Amino acid sequence: MALKATGIIVEYNPFHNGHLYHAAQAKKRTEADIVIAVMSGNFLQRGEPAFIHKWARAEMALHNGVDLVFELPYAFATAHAPTFAEGAIRILDAARCSTFCFGSEDGDIAPFQRSLHLLQQSGGQYEQAVKDAVGRGLSYPKALNEAYLAVATTVPVDEPLADLSKPNNILGFHYMEAAQAIGSTMQAITIPRIIAQYHDDAIPGNQIASATGIRKAFFQSDGLQAVNAFIPETTRDILLDWQADQRQFGSWSTLYPYLRYTILREGPDQLKMIADITEGIENLFIRAATTHSTFEHFMEEVKSKRYTWTRIQRMLTHIFTGFTYSMRQLMPAPSYLRLLGMTAAGQRYLNETKKRMKLPLISKAAASTDPSLQMDIHASNMYALGIGNNQIGSDYDRHPIIIR
Structure with a gap:
């Protein structure tokens, strides 16, 4: 067998x-x-x-x-x-x-299944609401949850939906969403x-x-x-x-000297080609790297309501490794x-x-x-x-x- x-x-x-x-x-x-x-x-x-x-x-x-x-x-x-x-x-x-x-x-697969079905029935309302919320300056996780709650209030639901404000629930939902999108026959368990x-x-x-x-x-x-x-x-x-x-x-405190060197060496024209770098944030990175000798102080300067700590760290990871938008398109x-x-x-x-x-x-x-x-x-x-x-x-x- x-x-x-x-x-x-x-x-x-x-x-x-x-x-x-x-x-x-x-x-x-x-x-x-x-x-x-x-x-x-x-x-x-x-x-x-x-x-x-x-x-x-x-x-x-x-x-x-x-x-x-x-x-x-x-x-x-x-x-x-x-x-x-x-x-x-x-x-x-x-x-x-x-x-x-x-x-x-949540620990129960049924709420995830109901949530996935709900968003599939939204006719694009959910996706548009996410885009609108990101456009207003919300972080992606907050935009996702706001859009999800907005859709959930428009459709009567008799049983609980997944709580998509929780980090593991969010990932689990995306796993199930991805499996459905690629037509996988794998069964989801939580x-x-x-x-x-x-x-x-x-x-x-x-x-x-x-x-x-x-x-x-x-x-x-x-x-x-x-x-x-x-x-x-x-x-x-x-x-x-x-x-x-x-x-x-491994930690950013350990890698920061190399990251700082890379930011200052590359300059704005090269940094804006790095994956996820948007809206001129490369200039803020350069100012912070010029001023701060520790990663903690660097992050204190660059963090904002618009960019989550995680989103900024992803940008810095790509700067450190040299991962560009054009490279991403190949994968x-x-x-x-x-x-x-x-x-x-x-x-x-x-x-x-x-x-x-x-x-x-x-x-x-x-x-x-x-x-x-x-x-x-x-x-x-x-x-x-x-x-x-x-x-x-x-x-x-x-x-x-x-x-x-």
Whole structure:
């Protein structure tokens, strides 16, 4: 009998006990044989450098319930929610997952299904309302929620809709929207996010904390002791190995000197060609980089009501990596499955399924000249330069991790 796969969309920044629960529940509730994770590379959806590189994070996952890890290409991993979701869903669909499972604040799939149906019946009213709200200066998340609420009030609904003011609900909705848009046959499943929400601090006495809270506790305490309770033993061991190699952990504070240099070197004519740069904000970036020697002070100057912290960080990520509007146009959809690692069960699934997969499987970076893959390699090199780990070019040498 063919192995059945369920898919999850992750960043693992770093892998923690909540992720362990998610992977186990995804497998249990879908009655799947294996779990496939599509994981962001070295730069993430909120416009941040990863805490540690993609290979270490993939290894954490493979020790803790995930059987295959595919990399979400840079162009989608660093995009706003709809594009991020579409890229990830296309990869899971191409890998022949029968289901996908996401964590949400609602924890029930029915409200998402009703919300998706409602917006489909709006006749374009929802899309236009989003555009109008963005035009008035609202951030995209606020514009989406305002438009959603406006449509919801015009149509009588007897049962609850999804709360699209919550970050995990928003992503989950976009996953389902993307699956429907591409005609995927994957069934959507959701599980409730437990104990810690997306931005919550790590609370002593709990065993689950958000990745944001874990990173905050780590950087404030400058050590793993503060976060040991929230992470599996294998995550701790990999982080200890990372420290032993005298590597820095990824953060904008670490990368800022390189970012500042790039902003000041490029100047306004070059910066305005960078993806997501709009409305002359490149001039504000140059003024702030000229004045401020720390990332925190730089951000204090450039943040505004019109631009969310996350949106600004995405712009800065693209400046740091040199990702332009014209480069983005070359990458309209994922064009390969980049394998980062597998378990023995994952390897069996690949052997059984790879001929039926909808995208080519890439296990060696040197085997392809795809522009999206070349961007992933470049982003990895820039990340390695920023954290000073002397692994520039290592994507060409790395083989998929195998955990038996």
